[in-house]
Amino acid sequence: MAKDKKKLLPPSSLIVTQSNKLVEARYSLPLGEQRLILSMIAKIQPDDADFTEYRINVKEFASFLGLDQKSIYRGFHAIQKSIVSRVLVFYEDDGPLAIGWVSSAKYLDGEGAVLLSFDPKLKPYLLQLKGNFTSCRLEMLLSFKSQYTMRVYNLLKQYEHLKTREIKIEVLREILGLRVDLHPEYSNFKLNIIKPVQKELKAKSDLSFEFDEIKYGRRVGAIRFHIFTKKLNESSTIESPIEGIPILSILDLSPLEIHADTLLDQLMVLVPEQHRAKKTVQTALGVFEQKNGFDYVKRNILYSNTKADKSYAGFLNNALKNDWGHDWELDQKIQPVKKKVVEIWERQGFASQKEYDDAMYRKQMEQYNKVGQNVHPLIHGAMVDG
Known part of the structure; x- marks a missing residue:
C-alpha cells in the first residue's frame, strides 16, 4: 500500500515561483482552488515570455490530491465557475489594483481536462522574474491541509535568509484574506490561525517558527516571526493531501472548516x-x-x-x-487492471520517475540561475523593494 500511496504525490521537480508582491497580495482562495492555482504556476518556465492555456488533467489532479475519482468531474464543473470570480488585490503606490486570477476556464467534454488562462495583468508577477521572487516546492505546498499554512509558509520563505520577519496583525489578516468578523480578537486569531499553522509547519515543512507579540499600548499590534530552517529526512515522504474527500467538499469548506485542528x-x-x-x-x-x-x-x-x-x-x-x-x-x-500507460520518463529514456524528476529539477534550477544573473542569488526570495 505504501508504494501505491507514493504514486499520489506530485512530481518533486516542480517549483512554484512568484514575485514577492504576489506573495504579499491580498486574497482568499478555498483550499482546493489554491492548490489548482499553485499547480498552474508550477507549469510556468523561467524563460516563458507569455502565458499560455494551462491544461490540468482531471484524473491527474484528483490523484495527486488524493481525491475521490467518482465526484471529481462534478467538482471540476464547480471549480470552473468559481475560479473565474476570484480576485486578488495589490497595493500599488498610486492605489490598490484588483486582478482576477484567471481570465477563462474551459472544461473539455470527453477529454477529462480543463484549460485555464491567467489574467494578462498577472504577467509582471509570474513571468521572467529577475529578482525579488520567492520559490517553493509544489510538493511541499500541496502537503498542507490549510490555506493559511500555505500563505504563511510563503511569507516566511520570503524572509528565510533574514531569519526574522515582523508583520502587523491587521496586515497579516488582510494577506490571509480573513473576514472582519472572523477571529476579530487577537486571542482567537492566535488560537485558531497562528498556533495551528505553527504546528503544521513544524510537522511537515523545511522551516518552522517561534514568535514574539509586539504590543501597541495594551493590545498586540504585530507579530515578530523567528524563522528556523530545518533539513527534512530525505527518506521520508511528504504527507499526501486530504485523502478520500470529494473535491466539492474541499471547495465548499469555510475558512474555519478548512482549518479544522x-x-x-x-x-x-x-x-x-x-x-x-x-x-x-x-x-x-x-x-x-x-x-x-x-x-x-x-x-x-x-x-x-x-x-x-x-x-x-x-x-x-x-x-x-x-x-x-x-x-x-x-x-x-480494489482497482481494475488497466493496460499499462507508457510514462513520460520511459518515453524520454530515463530509468525511473525519480531520475526524471531529478533531471527536470536540475534543468529548472539552471534556468533560474541564468535569468537571475547579476542579481541577489538567493533562490528562496528577497525582500520586496521599498
Missing part, C-alpha cells in the same frame, strides 16, 4: 454541512472516535455520504455501530 473537527468536516449541527451526529462522532479511532469513524462517514438516502443521522449511527464502511472501504481500494 482537532480529530473531531476533521471528522465533522467530512459530514455534509446540513447535518453537522445535529446533536445525534456530533455525539456519535465523539463516542465512536474515542472508542474505535479516527479511521474507523472516517470510513463510516464516507460510506454514509455515499449510501444514506433519507435519515442521514440514523443511517450514520447504524453504520458506526456495525462498521458498514469496512468492506466498502476495501472495495474502494
Whole structure:
C-alpha cells in the first residue's frame, strides 16, 4: 500500500515561483482552488515570455490530491465557475489594483481536462522574474491541509535568509484574506490561525517558527516571526493531501472548516454541512472516535455520504455501530487492471520517475540561475523593494 500511496504525490521537480508582491497580495482562495492555482504556476518556465492555456488533467489532479475519482468531474464543473470570480488585490503606490486570477476556464467534454488562462495583468508577477521572487516546492505546498499554512509558509520563505520577519496583525489578516468578523480578537486569531499553522509547519515543512507579540499600548499590534530552517529526512515522504474527500467538499469548506485542528473537527468536516449541527451526529462522532479511532469513524462517514438516502443521522449511527464502511472501504481500494500507460520518463529514456524528476529539477534550477544573473542569488526570495 505504501508504494501505491507514493504514486499520489506530485512530481518533486516542480517549483512554484512568484514575485514577492504576489506573495504579499491580498486574497482568499478555498483550499482546493489554491492548490489548482499553485499547480498552474508550477507549469510556468523561467524563460516563458507569455502565458499560455494551462491544461490540468482531471484524473491527474484528483490523484495527486488524493481525491475521490467518482465526484471529481462534478467538482471540476464547480471549480470552473468559481475560479473565474476570484480576485486578488495589490497595493500599488498610486492605489490598490484588483486582478482576477484567471481570465477563462474551459472544461473539455470527453477529454477529462480543463484549460485555464491567467489574467494578462498577472504577467509582471509570474513571468521572467529577475529578482525579488520567492520559490517553493509544489510538493511541499500541496502537503498542507490549510490555506493559511500555505500563505504563511510563503511569507516566511520570503524572509528565510533574514531569519526574522515582523508583520502587523491587521496586515497579516488582510494577506490571509480573513473576514472582519472572523477571529476579530487577537486571542482567537492566535488560537485558531497562528498556533495551528505553527504546528503544521513544524510537522511537515523545511522551516518552522517561534514568535514574539509586539504590543501597541495594551493590545498586540504585530507579530515578530523567528524563522528556523530545518533539513527534512530525505527518506521520508511528504504527507499526501486530504485523502478520500470529494473535491466539492474541499471547495465548499469555510475558512474555519478548512482549518479544522482537532480529530473531531476533521471528522465533522467530512459530514455534509446540513447535518453537522445535529446533536445525534456530533455525539456519535465523539463516542465512536474515542472508542474505535479516527479511521474507523472516517470510513463510516464516507460510506454514509455515499449510501444514506433519507435519515442521514440514523443511517450514520447504524453504520458506526456495525462498521458498514469496512468492506466498502476495501472495495474502494480494489482497482481494475488497466493496460499499462507508457510514462513520460520511459518515453524520454530515463530509468525511473525519480531520475526524471531529478533531471527536470536540475534543468529548472539552471534556468533560474541564468535569468537571475547579476542579481541577489538567493533562490528562496528577497525582500520586496521599498
